[in-house]
Amino acid sequence: MSVIVSAAIEEGGRAARVGWADGTSGHFHAVWLRDNCQDERCRHPGNGQRLFDILDLPADLRLARAEPTADGEGLEVVFAPEDHATRFPAGWLREHRYDEVERKAPGWLRDGIETWGRELGDTLPSLPFDAISRDERALARWLGWVARHGFAVATGAPREPGTVIRAVDLFGFVRETNYGRLFDVRSEADPINLAYTGLGLQVHTDNPYRDPVPGLQLLHCLSNAAEGGDSVVVDGFKAALTLKDERPEAFALLARHPVRFAYANASTRLEAKAPMLGLSVEGELVEVRFNNRSLAGVEAPGEAMAAFYAAYRVFAEILERPEHEVVFKLSPGDLFIVDNRRVLHGRKAFTSAGGRHLQGCYADRDGLLSTLAVLGERTEGSA
Numbered sequence: 001m002s003v004i005v006s007a008a009i010e011e012g013g014r015a016a017r018v019g020w021a022d023g024t025s026g027h028f029h030a031v032w033l034r035d036n037c038q039d040e041r042c043r044h045p046g047n048g049q050r051l052f053d054i055l056d057l058p059a060d061l062r063l064a065r066a067e068p069t070a071d072g073e074g075l076e077v078v079f080a081p082e083d084h085a086t087r088f089p090a091g092w093l094r095e096h097r098y099d100e101v102e103r104k105a106p107g108w109l110r111d112g113i114e115t116w117g118r119e120l121g122d123t124l125p126s127l128p129f130d131a132i133s134r135d136e137r138a139l140a141r142w143l144g145w146v147a148r149h150g151f152a153v154a155t156g157a158p159r160e161p162g163t164v165i166r167a168v169d170l171f172g173f174v175r176e177t178n179y180g181r182l183f184d185v186r187s188e189a190d191p192i193n194l195a196y197t198g199l200g201l202q203v204h205t206d207n208p209y210r211d212p213v214p215g216l217q218l219l220h221c222l223s224n225a226a227e228g229g230d231s232v233v234v235d236g237f238k239a240a241l242t243l244k245d246e247r248p249e250a251f252a253l254l255a256r257h258p259v260r261f262a263y264a265n266a267s268t269r270l271e272a273k274a275p276m277l278g279l280s281v282e283g284e285l286v287e288v289r290f291n292n293r294s295l296a297g298v299e300a301p302g303e304a305m306a307a308f309y310a311a312y313r314v315f316a317e318i319l320e321r322p323e324h325e326v327v328f329k330l331s332p333g334d335l336f337i338v339d340n341r342r343v344l345h346g347r348k349a350f351t352s353a354g355g356r357h358l359q360g361c362y363a364d365r366d367g368l369l370s371t372l373a374v375l376g377e378r379t380e381g382s383a
């Protein structure tokens, strides 16, 4: 257990240094401590939400007192000039130190992400639909694959229209769009989207012309008697990191210059501008947008345009390398889910119109991650 052995006010009350029995110490600012006050005047006891805002705090806030409790298991503080007294648990403070803690340099990918290539096809992350519908543990496993790999398959779902929505209901909420709550993917005589033909589709992320882009896509197979029509998924993060290794200048071009994606029909005008490779402020790769059908323009200056197109081409070639492709055939009843901001999907061409019928829908990642976190906590104790 962490025990506090010393506390000293510094910087005229603007900060305090706290020491623990194991010789470690932490430097805490008065304003940080006050903002993180955990007692019931400051946090809603039910939901933990903060009950004040930054402007409720005095601008000249300082510590009038900071001392370990008699048993060392907490830190007693009094803030001036508002005379607000509270107590921080020693262990909580130690966990939340923000100086002298070895900070891990951000990597290229966020923690918990595992990239993959063709080998994932050998042990497809797949569970029976029945299992994920009935068993929370199985569902947590399945959702964990989506969080980690950005891809999972469920087999043997009912071959009924609307089943894809039942799959989303297991973890979140359908993201409705101009294509409806769900959309049918099959050959049509007058298609509003090339997805609704028998043409092969280059691997892509869906709807990059939206803001925000749908975080998840699900596709459920109702029938698949056609010749061909195999599904293909590619880990866009793996491909982007391959590009970075082989052609760092190409990676930089695709991350630096935005492109416009657009979609229009009689009743819809959608457009969004973003780089094909999206980086966080810390430089981590967080998004891939790639869709040849809806790319509307490259927003690179003239002198960079040829190099940009060369980079785009190299990335497309990397995406099509067999070692990056997981190819599988959906049987009637099967469905798959992809993280649409990471994993690209496509299909091989197929013949025999009407012989292949899928239903798809979109959802968002936050709902899935929330369900995964709740299930994780609920099933942990009973392991």
Ligand code: FE2
Binding pocket: 195, 204, 205, 206, 345
């Ligand atoms: Fe698609």
